[in-house]
Amino acid sequence: MHSLIDAAMDRSGAGSPSLVRALFLSLTCVALQASCSEDIHIRTGVREPTLPAAGNGQDTREDTPSMPQTDAGSDSNATASDSCTTWRHDSDLALADLADSSCSTIAAKAFRYALCACDVLTSRAQLTSDAFDSARGPYMRSEPGAGIGSNGVLDARAGAALSGTLVVGATGLASLTGGSFQIGGNALVGGDLVFKQAEATFDRELWVGRNIATTDSTVHVARTLRRSPESKLTGEIDASGGTSSEAVVVDDPCPCANRPLLDFDALRLSFSTNNDNASLGSPQAASLWYSSALELPCGRYLAQGGSATTARWVAHHTSVVFIDGDLEIAGHLAVDLGTTGELDVLISGQLTLQPGAQIAATRAGALRLYVNGASIVRVSGGASLACNLYAPTSQLLVSEEQTLYGALLFSTLTATAPLSIHYDRAVLRASGGAASCQEPACVIDSECRAPFLCVAGRCGLAQ
Numbered sequence: 001m002h003s004l005i006d007a008a009m010d011r012s013g014a015g016s017p018s019l020v021r022a023l024f025l026s027l028t029c030v031a032l033q034a035s036c037s038e039d040i041h042i043r044t045g046v047r048e049p050t051l052p053a054a055g056n057g058q059d060t061r062e063d064t065p066s067m068p069q070t071d072a073g074s075d076s077n078a079t080a081s082d083s084c085t086t087w088r089h090d091s092d093l094a095l096a097d098l099a100d101s102s103c104s105t106i107a108a109k110a111f112r113y114a115l116c117a118c119d120v121l122t123s124r125a126q127l128t129s130d131a132f133d134s135a136r137g138p139y140m141r142s143e144p145g146a147g148i149g150s151n152g153v154l155d156a157r158a159g160a161a162l163s164g165t166l167v168v169g170a171t172g173l174a175s176l177t178g179g180s181f182q183i184g185g186n187a188l189v190g191g192d193l194v195f196k197q198a199e200a201t202f203d204r205e206l207w208v209g210r211n212i213a214t215t216d217s218t219v220h221v222a223r224t225l226r227r228s229p230e231s232k233l234t235g236e237i238d239a240s241g242g243t244s245s246e247a248v249v250v251d252d253p254c255p256c257a258n259r260p261l262l263d264f265d266a267l268r269l270s271f272s273t274n275n276d277n278a279s280l281g282s283p284q285a286a287s288l289w290y291s292s293a294l295e296l297p298c299g300r301y302l303a304q305g306g307s308a309t310t311a312r313w314v315a316h317h318t319s320v321v322f323i324d325g326d327l328e329i330a331g332h333l334a335v336d337l338g339t340t341g342e343l344d345v346l347i348s349g350q351l352t353l354q355p356g357a358q359i360a361a362t363r364a365g366a367l368r369l370y371v372n373g374a375s376i377v378r379v380s381g382g383a384s385l386a387c388n389l390y391a392p393t394s395q396l397l398v399s400e401e402q403t404l405y406g407a408l409l410f411s412t413l414t415a416t417a418p419l420s421i422h423y424d425r426a427v428l429r430a431s432g433g434a435a436s437c438q439e440p441a442c443v444i445d446s447e448c449r450a451p452f453l454c455v456a457g458r459c460g461l462a463q
Helices: 001-010 080-089 104-112 264-273 425-429
Strands: 116-124 129-134 148-150 153-156 160-162 167-168 173-177 182-184 187-189 191-196 199-201 206-208 212-215 218-221 225-227 243-245 298-312 318-329 330-335 340-348 352-354 360-363 366-372 375-380 384-398 402-414 419-424 452-457 456-458
Touching: 104 366, 104 425, 153 167, 167 173, 173 384, 199 375, 225 419, 264 318, 352 375, 352 456, 360 402, 375 402, 419 425
Parallel strands: 116 148, 116 153, 116 402, 129 160, 129 419, 148 167, 153 173, 160 182, 167 187, 173 191, 182 199, 187 206, 191 212, 199 218, 206 225, 225 243, 298 318, 298 330, 318 340, 318 352, 330 360, 340 366, 360 384, 366 384, 375 384, 384 402, 402 419
Antiparallel strands: 452 456
16 A cells, blocks of 8 residues: 555656655545555644544544544434435535635635635745646646636735736735746736736736736736726837727625534534444454554544544545544645545634654645634644645644645735646536536636636636
């Protein structure tokens, strides 16, 4: 199994074999069918997770956390298979209305952008985004379609190369300073747009709702510059398609209006009374942190939070796991998702990454984490991520050069070192073969909801 996961991670481009052993954190909708050859250990220290054992409530191993047994009477007709195919639409999730009928699953709504900030996105070093589709194979080369969004402020001070659309919300501010900026998709800014000592190229259109200022800067728009009638331009912009005065309305790109988008109190109650923990068998087999061959059949699972160092799971189907409490990752967490597996993690408390912590998936788009508690998540000391992470009340701090895979949504994102993110477009098709985000017919980009573009007569991500 070592060689299987190591080879899969090498093919995925998500990092070295050490990163392969970094996949642990995903628990909302996945099933694990396989075995691992490496023991899983809990880091001793601040908080040791203690879970009631399945069955008689007694642990057969000292300090071994296990999952509580399901309440068999909660839903006698429910099956693991049923919960795998319907959990995203289950009333117990009590989803907030995201006012977005174009995407039918939680994942497709939460992860339309490679990076999304509910409040502020700050970059003090080179920012790079591109895309790939893990359904077609591992990351091999840069492809278009990786959008960047901020509902509030975008403050980029050292250049950026973005392969997708850039969106700053209705009342937001975008400031591009001191570097070369290449925007591969459209750029939409609801508020003011400021250039200072910058060279900026927009490969498609530029839409601005308020004022534009260029200071010691060169700005080129390959198509049309579209400005609201009240917009004022200070400086010069070269627009090959000319300038159009028209109403500019920019929707907030990130789904943050109702934070978080899941009702974790309702989820806690639901998972505590209706889960498939009993299908895991003995307490040892049910252990999240110690099992050397953890298999999660397709279903719903409940576990308590804690602190973990190393874990290896195999998830080739679809299951749900709810973590009740905080989760600290102090080592390598690895998940082999095969070609069809999907693993979602719901964390009711905070998420902490210790220096060097790694969360990695063989298919980044199929590993999704949703964090309820307000956290400060630091990616440092060799830490790495290959997953989708939704944490709308948390801060993300990147202090060392990083290459990440998947998608990130936080309240604030601050990068003081170069940051590259490879967005996995497969997340838009989470659960099911059909696209979860509709692709209506179009003639021009403005008929599509950002970050989608009009590509060959259909709204979608450029490929």
